[in-house]
Amino acid sequence: MGEAAARAGLVLFKTLARLPLPVIRRLAAPVGEVVYRLAGGRRRVTRTNLRLCFPDWPAEQVERVARAHFRAFLITFFERFIFWFGPPDRIRELCTVSGEEHLRACEGRPLILLAPHFLGLDAGGIRVQIDRRVDSMYAQQKSAVLTRAMTEGRSRFHGSRMILRNEGMRGAVRTVRAGIPFYFLPDMDLGARDAVFVPFFGVPAATVTSVARLARMTKAAVVPCVTTMTPRGYDVRLYEPWPDYPPDDLEAATRQMNAFIEQRVLEAPEQYLWSHKRFKTRPPGEPSFY
Numbered sequence: 450m451g452e453a454a455a456r457a458g459l460v461l462f463k464t465l466a467r468l469p470l471p472v473i474r475r476l477a478a479p480v481g482e483v484v485y486r487l488a489g490g491r492r493r494v495t496r497t498n499l500r501l502c503f504p505d506w507p508a509e510q511v512e513r514v515a516r517a518h519f520r521a522f523l524i525t526f527f528e529r530f531i532f533w534f535g536p537p538d539r540i541r542e543l544c545t546v547s548g549e550e551h552l553r554a555c556e557g558r559p560l561i562l563l564a565p566h567f568l569g570l571d572a573g574g575i576r577v578q579i580d581r582r583v584d585s586m587y588a589q590q591k592s593a594v595l596t597r598a599m600t601e602g603r604s605r606f607h608g609s610r611m612i613l614r615n616e617g618m619r620g621a622v623r624t625v626r627a628g629i630p631f632y633f634l635p636d637m638d639l640g641a642r643d644a645v646f647v648p649f650f651g652v653p654a655a656t657v658t659s660v661a662r663l664a665r666m667t668k669a670a671v672v673p674c675v676t677t678m679t680p681r682g683y684d685v686r687l688y689e690p691w692p693d694y695p696p697d698d699l700e701a702a703t704r705q706m707n708a709f710i711e712q713r714v715l716e717a718p719e720q721y722l723w724s725h726k727r728f729k730t731r732p733p734g735e736p737s738f739y
Contacts, residue, residue, distance in 0.1 A: 455594035466530035470543065470682065477527040481520035488519075495519070495723040497738055502650035503718075517719035521678060525568040532575040533602025544576040545679070548687030551672050552577075552630075555690060559669035560630040562687075563660060564676070565710045566637060566722040572683040573676025574603065574632045582607035584624045585632040588614045618659060625667040632674070635660045636710055637722075638729045646732055647704045650711055655730035661695035661702035671695075673709060677717045 465473060485492055495515045499506065506514075532540055552560075562577065564570050577583055585603060590596040600611045612620035625631050638655050643662075646653040664671050670690040677684050695702035714721045728738050 452592060452594050455592040459594060459598055462527065462530040463534050465527060466535060470528070473527050473531075474524050477524040478520045480527075481523035482516070484523060485516055485519040491724045492519075494726055494739060498723045498725075498727055501652050501728060501738065514719050515723070518721075518723050521568050521720050522724065525571070525678060529571040529602075532571050533598065533605075537579050537606070540572075540576055540579060543682035544572055544676075544685050545682070546576060546685045546687070548689075551687045551689055552581075555670045555672060557628075559625045559628060559667045561625065561660060561664060561669045561671045562630055562632045563671055563673040563706070563709075564632050564634050565673075565713060566634060566725065567676055567713070567717070568720050568722065569676035569678050569683045570634065571603065573674055573685040575606070576676075576683070576685050577630075577632070577674065577687075578604075578606045578609050581630065582609050583630045583632050584610045584612060586614050586621065586634070587611045618663060621659075621663055622666055625663060625669050631663075631669075633660060633663070635706070636727075637725055638727050641730050644730070645700045645703055647700060647707055649707050649727065650714075652728055653732055654707070654728055656703050656707060658699045658703050660706055661699050664695050673713075675713050677720050 465476065468476075492515065495518055496511055499511045499514055503511070531543065562574075562583065564574060574583065574585060587596075587600055587603070590599065603609075604611045610624070612624065621631055621633070635657050639657055641655055643659065644655040644657045647656050648654070649656070660671065663669065671694050672690050673688040675686050675688070677686075691705070694705070696705075726739055731737060
């Protein structure tokens with residue numbers, strides 16, 4: 450995408466974000482159907498992931514959840530511009546937050562907000578950030594225009610900061626040690642470096658050990674934060690801090706994280722990021738799934 454096209458798209462989506470939520474969803478859902486038909490590569494990735502993780506599902510269920518995933522993906526894509534650019538009162542109105550007592554219980558100590566890749570993660574991160582500074586991490590996009598919009602949108606309250614993933618763990622360690630909550634998205638396949646192969650729905654998945662290592666280095670509490678789309682907006686759920694985390698064994702700690710994410714996926718399977726090549730990195734000698 451050229452920068453001129455990116456700027457035009459940004460103007461369009463900022464304009465659409467001013468519409469009422471039901472109107473946005475009526476516009477976005479059919480676009481999701483179109484993208485499902487046209488984006489053959491991502492459609493195949495989504496189907497492959499679902500077949501691997503749910504081998505007992507009939508083909509009809511795989512197809513139904515895959516289509517629902519693309520509709521939900523496009524809805525949350527349209528709506529993220531509300532969260533990047535909209536007024537705080539609207540964001541509060543769209544997001545129901547539960548479990549805030551778990552944040553209050555962690556006041557005064559380092560904190561990691563564990564945010565798995567559910568499609569509503571922008572909504573949840575920015576909603577929590579309205580009330581306090583929350584730093585996070587980002588990956589550089591191909592478009593400078595979209596990178597700037599994303600980083601500014603995700604860090605516009607309380608002086609929050611986005612750390613470039615290329616900086617590694619140093620920026621995250623400084624943030625957490627400074628007492629700033631860190632919104633951490635650790636469940637993507639980033640390659641074999643700093644990762645262990647642990648099961649995700651029974652399939653060995655290269656999973657970074659960053660959460661456990663960061664918690665160990667900073668003595669931070671780990672509070673999971675899972676955001677799912679609802680008919681009226683988004684549900685932002687904060688869970689109890691994981692007791693005695695991490696265990697001494699990094700692999701066991703990473704298994705614990707994946708097991709938690711599995712349970713949340715079962716609650717809203719179409720809203721997890723299945724279009725990502727979660728099993729791209731394979732153990733030595735194993736062929737690619739994709």
